[in-house]
Amino acid sequence: MKTGVVSIAMREQDGADPAPDPTPGYVLEHQVGHLLRRAHQRHTSIFQEGIGDSQLTPTQFAALMKIKDLGQVSQNQLGRLTAMDPATIQGVIQRLLVRGLVERYPDASDRRCTLLRLSPAGKQLATSVIGPARAISEQTLSPLGEAERATFLDLLRKLI
Amino acid sequence: MKTGVVSIAMREQDGADPAPDPTPGYVLEHQVGHLLRRAHQRHTSIFQEGIGDSQLTPTQFAALMKIKDLGQVSQNQLGRLTAMDPATIQGVIQRLLVRGLVERYPDASDRRCTLLRLSPAGKQLATSVIGPARAISEQTLSPLGEAERATFLDLLRKLI
């Protein structure tokens, strides 16, 4: 039977030590970044479950809502309003275009820009998913009471 | 000069209406999912800025910390502990293997499993980034006061 000392010596010969070595005072599960990642993961799962359109992602939904709000908007401007960089919003819009939910047309006053608007199908979808979207927000916050929800959203907004 | 009425009529002929159409009572910027996404984005940016190793991502860091805590662990088990599905943890570990931060060896008691441990370089890196990681958590929460931070983390934990 190998002793602990011998075992450790052998492992050090291999150059790696599989002994547990937790860092005092640093718990991954308590870090705000890890918790934000997991909370965002949970919300995404709730969204896909509840939005009622298996192709529509949270970012595509955000783009759709923002175009609906504004009527028309350039791609980069839409990206700024939905917190997506130009490369990301490009892909999101491309997929909405393929589905026929968004239309593009040139901006007469600035030939660099392409303006976006909702197609009739896009308008129809945008309207029909607002109900599910409200339910998704409610379900995401369902572990919290009413006062806790308001507090949480207040604090979360301060972290943006 | 075109009137508004004529302009709208022409647009309806195109099948799309670029008129603004905000939904009463639904503000994208107030939705918990959008706020979680943006807060997570901000944290990731702070992480990349502060971790001190331009190649190390938040998920790679989480995997590194968890292997350090446990000494050795199978890949799928590590994924469960860090909230990554098997496909995601596979890629994360692959990149840590390429960098020589993690080592693999077979589990004698279960030939399906491959056990993971930190290499000496992995141990060194894991130890050296704990200080920056603490600073990253602090900076992420810096918009909040002490009491607010505790409240926020409590509520965030309830949402996992």
Added chain:
DNA sequence: GCTTATTCATTAGCATACAAATGATTGTCG
């Protein structure tokens, strides 16, 4: 007005993140 800087949109490359399918191995249950 002309150079310079900025902005718009796209592209390539890399890193999560998930669903679904696969093959190998192990566990369970009749």
Added chain:
DNA sequence: CGACAATCATTTGTATGCTAATGAATAAGC
């Protein structure tokens, strides 16, 4: 013990999300 279920790891495909580079068009400064 032998069929069936479950688990481990991988692979493929799709969708964010970022950096960096590009070319076209506009804005700013001198």
